Amino acid sequence: MNPIIRFQNVTKRFGALTVLDNFNFEVQRGEKVTLIGPSGSGKSTVLRILMTLEPFQDGLLETDGISYHEPNGRGPFKASEKHLHKIRCNVGMVFQSFNLFPHMTVLRNVVEAPVAVLKMKREEAESRATELLRMVGLSDKKDHFPSQLSGGQQQRVAIARALAMRPRVLLFDEPTSALDPQLVGEVLGVIRDLASEHDLTMLLVTHEMRFAREVSDRVCFFDKGRIVEQGEPERFFSNPQQPRTREFLSSILGEQEPIRESISCAR
Amino acid sequence: MTWTQYLAPLLKGAQVTVMISLASITFGVILAFAAGIARMSSNRFVSGLAFVYIALFRGTPLLVQLFWFYYALPLIGISFDPITTGIMTLSLLTGAFGAEVVRGALLAVPNTQLEAARALNFSKRYTLWHISMPQAIIEMMPPFGNLAIQNLKDTALVSLISIADLTFQAQSMRNITLDSATVYTLTLVGYFIIALCLMLIVRFIEMKLRRGPAFPRGAHT
Numbered sequence: 001m002n003p004i005i006r007f008q009n010v011t012k013r014f015g016a017l018t019v020l021d022n023f024n025f026e027v028q029r030g031e032k033v034t035l036i037g038p039s040g041s042g043k044s045t046v047l048r049i050l051m052t053l054e055p056f057q058d059g060l061l062e063t064d065g066i067s068y069h070e071p072n073g074r075g076p077f078k079a080s081e082k083h084l085h086k087i088r089c090n091v092g093m094v095f096q097s098f099n100l101f102p103h104m105t106v107l108r109n110v111v112e113a114p115v116a117v118l119k120m121k122r123e124e125a126e127s128r129a130t131e132l133l134r135m136v137g138l139s140d141k142k143d144h145f146p147s148q149l150s151g152g153q154q155q156r157v158a159i160a161r162a163l164a165m166r167p168r169v170l171l172f173d174e175p176t177s178a179l180d181p182q183l184v185g186e187v188l189g190v191i192r193d194l195a196s197e198h199d200l201t202m203l204l205v206t207h208e209m210r211f212a213r214e215v216s217d218r219v220c221f222f223d224k225g226r227i228v229e230q231g232e233p234e235r236f237f238s239n240p241q242q243p244r245t246r247e248f249l250s251s252i253l254g255e256q257e258p259i260r261e262s263i264s265c266a267r
Numbered sequence: 268m269t270w271t272q273y274l275a276p277l278l279k280g281a282q283v284t285v286m287i288s289l290a291s292i293t294f295g296v297i298l299a300f301a302a303g304i305a306r307m308s309s310n311r312f313v314s315g316l317a318f319v320y321i322a323l324f325r326g327t328p329l330l331v332q333l334f335w336f337y338y339a340l341p342l343i344g345i346s347f348d349p350i351t352t353g354i355m356t357l358s359l360l361t362g363a364f365g366a367e368v369v370r371g372a373l374l375a376v377p378n379t380q381l382e383a384a385r386a387l388n389f390s391k392r393y394t395l396w397h398i399s400m401p402q403a404i405i406e407m408m409p410p411f412g413n414l415a416i417q418n419l420k421d422t423a424l425v426s427l428i429s430i431a432d433l434t435f436q437a438q439s440m441r442n443i444t445l446d447s448a449t450v451y452t453l454t455l456v457g458y459f460i461i462a463l464c465l466m467l468i469v470r471f472i473e474m475k476l477r478r479g480p481a482f483p484r485g486a487h488t
């Protein structure tokens with residue numbers, strides 16, 4: 001079967017800075033892949049390109065068989081809104097800072113896109129939204145506004161909002177980094193439930209190594225715009241091959257373990 | 268003549284002033300939205316046209332604009348009565364300044380909101396009207412309040428194209444009575460009261476928009 005995401009020699013520059021240089025990367029249907037790597041290595045850029053929030057300069061990219069180049073060959077930079085619309089139908093994204101719409105209730109945040117974009121009937125969209133909100137444990141917050149919710153609750157609404165569009169590929173860009181430590185668990189719990197969905201392809205950027213190990217089918221260590229090492233999580237974490245990977249893992253695990261322990265002590 | 272006898276003509280003038288001011292604020296706000304949004308269009312021609320309009324009216328004195336519409340335009344065969352000319356000119360001026368307010372407020376909507384909208388596949392039009400505008404419109408209220416006051420004060424100039432507004436009536440009362448102190452004091456008080464009402468109206472609209480938990484202190488999340 002064809003991979004659902006395929007980067008082929010993709011090059012992405014910000015001015016003089018080359019973030020991705022001939023980047024090659026594939027994700028299979030239903031696969032749950034975690035990207036880890038140091039700050040500034042280009043992890044967010046990969047997700048943002050997939051979400052059509054960033055153009056790229058060179059190479060080929062497909063999601064679910066749809067090329068980011070328009071068939072008439074005008075290039076990824078100049079794809080029409082119509083073509084971008086088609087690409088985005090398959091892809092959803094959850095942001096680090098939630099980005100809920102502050103002027104809409106929780107329910108409207110989830111209902112709005114299915115109604116306006118998918119032309120779903122409002123009642124149908126509302127009953128699906130209610131179902132999704134129950135899934136993320138927020139049925140009772142339907143009529144609240146985002147400003148009345150904790151960060152963890154906002155992020156769970158954002159996940160429901162993304163799911164309401166039934167994406168084939170769901171991108172998570174550090175979904176728990178903006179949260180207080182005691183709220184991380186509830187969001188990871190929701191993502192963990194999602195990971196058991198067979199059809200959904202997930203691409204996740206996170207610094208939660210334990211979580212990555214638990215939910216992913218594959219972990220990719222990303223540095224300076226390339227994948228330095230990747231593999232099945234057990235092997236990846238217990239026996240990293242590349243010195244850069246070991247260095248990164250020891251630095252990040254060295255930071256994380258004591259933090260986690262101090263939290264469990266505090267409880 | 269005692270000061271109470273000045274009141275009737277001054278009140279008549281005040282009515283004209285209020286009418287011109289409200290009409291030109293209304294049209295001005297409509298123009299402001301049209302030009303402010305056009306300015307942000309990706310269509311070069313549309314945004315260029317809006318730019319020229321805004322620059323032209325912001326960059327020239329109102330008095331000269333009034334005279335141009337009143338005395339110069341008829342020379343090429345287009346003429347309006349004084350009231351229409353006054354309202355039109357003031358609307359165009361308020362619209363030009365208001366366009367910058369609209370544009371500024373739309374640009375101030377955090378980019379993260381626009382990215383979330385793109386990720387949900389909203390069209391550009393939908394994003395403008397349902398995501399950006401409801402958040403931006405609250406930020407527009409204080410500067411729109413200032414523009415409304417500015418507009419009111421600018422209406423004084425229409426007396427120079429022989430519109431019998433508050434300033435015009437004050438001038439003629441003074442010419443008859445030579446009682447400058449009383450006439451101009453009453454006139455100032457008159458403008459001030461109208462300005463106060465305008466401020467209250469704008470505040471009221473802002474409070475209405477800000478009501479509820481959606482915009483606590485106008486903070487964006």
Ligand SMILES: Nc1ncnc2c1ncn2[C@@H]1O[C@H](COP(=O)(O)OP(=O)(O)OP(=O)(O)O)[C@@H](O)[C@H]1O
Binds near residue numbers: 040046
């Ligand atoms: N809009 C932009 N303009 C210019 N440079 C950018 C822009 N966005 C990102 N960059 C640069 O591209 C590089 C990769 O950024 P990216 O955000 O993808 O990193 P990241 O791996 O997600 O890092 P982090 O872990 O800190 O989120 C960085 O050097 C960053 O400074």
Ligand SMILES: [Mg+2]
Binds near residue numbers: 044173174
């Ligand atoms: Mg990032």
